[in-house]
Amino acid sequence: MKIDNLKNKKILIVGYGIEGKSTELFLKKNVSNAVIGITDKNDRLNYLDVQYEYDLVIKSPGVNKSDIHIPYTTATNIFFANIQNPIIGVTGTKGKSTTASLIHHILVASGKKAHLVGNIGKPALELFMSSIGKDDIIVMELSSYQLDDICYSPHFVVITSLFPEHMNYHGTVDLYYASKRNILSRVISNNTVFFNSKYQQITEWIKDLSIKKVDVSNLLLDRIESQLIGKHNVENILLSYAVAKELGITNSQIRNAIKTFKPLPHRLEKVGVYKEILFFNDAISTTPQSTIAAIESLKTVNTLLLGGQDRGYDFEQLMNCIVRNKITNLVFFPESGEKMYNVLKKRNTDIHFNILKTSKMDEAVSFAFQYTKKDHICLLSTASPSYSIWKNYIEKGELFKKYITEYEKK
Numbered sequence: 001m002k003i004d005n006l007k008n009k010k011i012l013i014v015g016y017g018i019e020g021k022s023t024e025l026f027l028k029k030n031v032s033n034a035v036i037g038i039t040d041k042n043d044r045l046n047y048l049d050v051q052y053e054y055d056l057v058i059k060s061p062g063v064n065k066s067d068i069h070i071p072y073t074t075a076t077n078i079f080f081a082n083i084q085n086p087i088i089g090v091t092g093t094k095g096k097s098t099t100a101s102l103i104h105h106i107l108v109a110s111g112k113k114a115h116l117v118g119n120i121g122k123p124a125l126e127l128f129m130s131s132i133g134k135d136d137i138i139v140m141e142l143s144s145y146q147l148d149d150i151c152y153s154p155h156f157v158v159i160t161s162l163f164p165e166h167m168n169y170h171g172t173v174d175l176y177y178a179s180k181r182n183i184l185s186r187v188i189s190n191n192t193v194f195f196n197s198k199y200q201q202i203t204e205w206i207k208d209l210s211i212k213k214v215d216v217s218n219l220l221l222d223r224i225e226s227q228l229i230g231k232h233n234v235e236n237i238l239l240s241y242a243v244a245k246e247l248g249i250t251n252s253q254i255r256n257a258i259k260t261f262k263p264l265p266h267r268l269e270k271v272g273v274y275k276e277i278l279f280f281n282d283a284i285s286t287t288p289q290s291t292i293a294a295i296e297s298l299k300t301v302n303t304l305l306l307g308g309q310d311r312g313y314d315f316e317q318l319m320n321c322i323v324r325n326k327i328t329n330l331v332f333f334p335e336s337g338e339k340m341y342n343v344l345k346k347r348n349t350d351i352h353f354n355i356l357k358t359s360k361m362d363e364a365v366s367f368a369f370q371y372t373k374k375d376h377i378c379l380l381s382t383a384s385p386s387y388s389i390w391k392n393y394i395e396k397g398e399l400f401k402k403y404i405t406e407y408e409k410k
Contacts, residue, residue, distance in 0.1 A: 001073045002081050006031045012051055014068065015060025016040040022123035023058050023075045030128065061119075061145035064169065076142070079124040080152035087138045088243060091147060091183050092160025094290045095236045098228070099160050100141040102240040102261050107137055109257035110249045119143040137247070145169065148179040153186035156246070157193040158239055159202050161232070163289045168311060177201060187211050194242050196235055214242050225259040229268050230297025232290075266397040268294055274408040276374040282381035283397030288318040291383035295321055302376035303329035303368045305400070307337025308384030315340045318383055323347055329354045329371040329378075331364040336384040359389050361396070365403035 011027060011034050013020050020038070027036050037054060039047045048067055051057055057072035059065065065072070080087070090100040097120055107114035113133055117124040118140040127138070140154065144166055162180060170176040184193065184205060192212040197203045206213055216238040226237060237258060244254045263269060271279040282294045286308065295301050304327050319340065322330070330353055332341050337357060344353070356367045368378040380400045390396040 001078055003030050003078075006056070006078075007033055009055040010035040010037070010053070012037040012039060012054040012057050013060075014039055014048065014051065014057050014072075015063050016042075017060060017062070018121070019075050019123045019125075020060050022125050023060075023078075026075075026078075026125040026128055027058075061143060062169075065149050074146070074149060075123060075125050076118075076146045077149075077151050079127075080150070082128070083124075083132075083138065084134070085132060085136050085138050086156070087140055087154040088156040088158060089140050089142050089154030089183055090158040090160065091142045091144070091180055092158075093163050093165050093180075093287070094285075094293075095160035095232060096141050096143075097284075098233065098264055098267060099158060099236040099239050100139050101264060102236060102258070103158070103243050104139040105261045106240060106244045106249060106254055106257040107139070107247070109260070110244070110253040112137060112247070112249075114139055117141075119146060142183060144176055144179040147182045150182050151186070153183060153188075153191065155191055156243060157183055157187065157191065158243060159183070159193070159195045159199075160236060160239060161196070162199045162201050163287065164313075165287050165311075168309075181205050184209065192246060194239050194246075196239070214246065216242050224255060227259075227261065228263055230293060232293045232297070233268075266393055268297060269397070271401050271404055274404055275369060277369065277372045278375075278377045279368075279400075279404050280377055280379045280381075281397045281400055282379060283386070283393040283400065285381040285383065286385045286393065288313050288315055288383045291381040292318055292321045294379060294381040295325055295327070298377050298379060299325075300376050301325060301327050301379045303327070303331070303372040303378040305331040305333070305364050305368070305378075305380045306340055306382050306384070307331075307333030307388075308335070308382045308386050308390075308396075309388040310335040310339060311385060313384065315343045315383065319343045319347060323349050323351060326351060328352065329368070331356045331358065331367055333364070333382065333384075333389060334359055335388045340383070361399040362403045362406075365400065365407055369407055 013023050016038050039050050041047050051070050057068050059072050059074050090096045104114050104116040114137040116139045120141040164173045194214045195202045197215045197217045219238050266283040269281040271281050285291045354371045372378045386393045386396045
């Protein structure tokens with residue numbers, strides 16, 4: 001929605017988190033004659049009832065569109081409608097934050113003016129609070145929540161991966177996939193999509209699109225130095241490399257930037273060595289697939305912290321991975337931890353497991369120090385969302401690191 005279409009309206013901001021507050025500042029600066037209201041689920045039980053008193057809702061990503069019954073838009077749609085700069089839109093089930101951040105890092109390191117916004121943490125509308133050069137490049141991480149009702153497509157589309165997630169919001173796998181696919185819904189002939197054909201569903205989405213398609217599945221990069229760990233991060237690097245090449249950045253510039261890029265917190269983050277145990281914080285891994293990727297990336301995992309909110313995931317392949325890699329020390333957090341434990345019990349194996357069921361991170365860390373073999377790894381990668389115990393994955397990861405350093409001092 002264009003700024004002019006927001007004028008002289010009674011506008012209700014639904015959801016007053018980081019994006020909602022940014023939207024309020026944007027409206028006050030750019031739509032001074034609008035009447036602005038705010039409602040949030042933390043205000044009262046029936047916080048959405050007030051919507052009928054307004055002309056338009058600007059909905060935050062976490063608010064389901066089915067709960068809005070008057071005309072609405074989103075901060076993401078407002079941004080796309082009013083920005084003229086080239087946008088690199090990055091989405092995917094996992095890898096989107098790392099890929100978006102790496103693309104941005106390469107652009108800046110090569111001397112280009114670029115801005116990193118979106119689901120990564122900085123609301124896109126904040127860019128309108130300062131001056132933006134006409135040639136500045138926007139790198140935007142887009143979640144399924146943001147894409148669920150998007151009315152635009154980026155100039156450059158990057159899709160990192162695809163497997164089931166966020167069933168609590170979307171309801172079904174098909175609806176979740178449909179929201180991701182929306183990033184392609186308005187592409188035009190001069191747009192480009194970067195993808196990995198190992199994800200067959202993504203390949204199916206784009207096969208009939210009349211746009212440039214860059215498949216990185218067969219792209220080989222020799223002797224790339226990187227601090228990123230794991231095969232999944234190789235895929236993220238390949239996508240970032242392909243985008244940078246498309247924008248005219250040289251091989252040497254790309255390689256130097258990849259070498260200096262530091263992994264994001266809570267994503268296979270090396271916490272350090274304490275009492276001869278190597279600790280890794282992978283709190284962002286909230287699906288079985290991402291935890292399997294973490295285990296296979298590190299190889300010598302001896303203790304694994306699992307469990308969280310039960311989203312109905314299938315843990316069979318994860319338990320197979322645990323048995324195959326002989327991970328003998330397991331912590332199970334509620335709610336899904338009990339489900340994982342029951343799946344593991346059915347395995348016919350002679351491995352002796354040390355098991356701890358707890359809802360307390362300090363007990364989990366103490367268990368890890370007690371049982372993890374020297375020169376082996378303790379990994380926090382719960383294969384489930386955090387919300388059964390913690391506020392989010394950040395709180396979970398920070399507590400993990402806090403108790404490691406506290407225990408080491410004992």
